[in-house]
Amino acid sequence: xxxDKNIDESQDSxxxxxxxxxxxxxxxxxxxxxxxxxxxxxxxxxxxQTSSSVLTCTVPIPGPHGAGQNVAPDGSLVPRNTPGSxxxxxxxxxxxxxxxxVRGRTLPGTTYQETRAYVKYIKRLRSGQSGFTCFASIQxxxx
Amino acid sequence: MGTIYYIKDxxxxxxxxxxxxxxxxxxxxxxTHIVAEPAPQIIETLGSQALSVEQIERELxxxxxxxxxxxxxxxxxxxxxxRLDEFIDLGIIDKCDEEQKVKLT
Numbered sequence: 001x002x003x004d005k006n007i008d009e010s011q012d013s014x015x016x017x018x019x020x021x022x023x024x025x026x027x028x029x030x031x032x033x034x035x036x037x038x039x040x041x042x043x044x045x046x047x048x049q050t051s052s053s054v055l056t057c058t059v060p061i062p063g064p065h066g067a068g069q070n071v072a073p074d075g076s077l078v079p080r081n082t083p084g085s086x087x088x089x090x091x092x093x094x095x096x097x098x099x100x101x102v103r104g105r106t107l108p109g110t111t112y113q114e115t116r117a118y119v120k121y122i123k124r125l126r127s128g129q130s131g132f133t134c135f136a137s138i139q140x141x142x143x
Numbered sequence: 144m145g146t147i148y149y150i151k152d153x154x155x156x157x158x159x160x161x162x163x164x165x166x167x168x169x170x171x172x173x174x175t176h177i178v179a180e181p182a183p184q185i186i187e188t189l190g191s192q193a194l195s196v197e198q199i200e201r202e203l204x205x206x207x208x209x210x211x212x213x214x215x216x217x218x219x220x221x222x223x224x225x226r227l228d229e230f231i232d233l234g235i236i237d238k239c240d241e242e243q244k245v246k247l248t
Contacts, residue, residue: 030181030207035217035225039182040233045173074231124234126152126171136173 044136058092059131061118073113075120086114098122099138148227148238149193150186156235158183169235176233181209182226186235195241196220196227 033039062069062077069077070085078085093107098119101107107115125132150156155170165183167176181203188194188202200219203209209219230236 027206027208030184030203030209032181032209032211032217032219032222033179034212034215035221037225038229039179039226040167040229041177042233043175043177076237120232123232126234127173128171132172 057095057134057137059095059098059122059125059134060090060092061088061121061131062090063125063130065129071117071121073117073120075117075122075124077121086110086117088114088118093118095134095138098135102138145195145197145241146238147193147195147241148189148199148231148236150189150191151235151237153189153191156186158186167235169233172234174233176235181222182230185223185226186230189236193239196223199223199227 062071066077067090068080070080070082070087072078072082072085080087091109093101097107101115101119105115106112107118110118122131122135125135152169152171157168157170159166159168160183163179165178165180167178167183167186168174169176184203184207185199188199194202197220200223203219203223211217211219211222227236227238231238
């Protein structure tokens with residue numbers, strides 16, 4: 001029947017147009033949020049450790065992997081003479097002092113900015129780096 | 144020279160999508176980060192590469208239709224930079240000058 005033939009022809013035409021690249025935009029929308037938003041919530045693992053050893057464990061700054069380097073304000077390790085960086089002299093800080101430092105108190109023998117830099121350094125520590133276990137234990141204990 | 148960003152330990156970072164958020168497991172720290180978009184999409188875009196903010200934005204534009212809230216003045220580049228800085232604070236990403244890129248490969 002002629003009407004059926006017309007319908008078939010128009011359907012072919014639509015398919016040909018799509019094959020020619022005139023496809024609709026099927027990308028998913030991605031909400032970008034805002035600059036000031038925080039998009040990460042961190043869950044730390046529980047670690048088995050007795051109360052006394054947590055508070056007396058120490059973290060060397062820097063650890064052996066950073067020997068001879070300074071700590072920049074963002075916690076990264078930088079060459080000794082980098083402007084604005086701090087020389088921690090390989091000092092070891094106690095778990096108890098670090099627990100307070102994370103909450104805003106200054107570490108013994110340091111300035112406020114120095115403490116902030118060392119806390120950022122410690123937060124970047126990874127398994128295998130000296131001080132990681134001590135700091136991870138501080139983060140998970142309830143006091 | 145521009146700044147480029149890279150995942151510090153790409154082989155030890157795992158993404159697991161949930162409904163409206165994604166879990167990001169950082170094996171060497173043992174920490175699981177619960178992240179909202181566009182953070183996991185930025186991580187996926189980086190993969191094993193070192194990219195600038197502009198390159199990341201371009202790649203996201205290819206795959207997604209980027210949107211901000213109606214009353215927002217923030218540019219896509221500023222938002223991507225803020226997310227990258229957040230990941231730097233979490234110890235998952237690092238940045239360097241483009242001229243140091245050769246040392247990363």
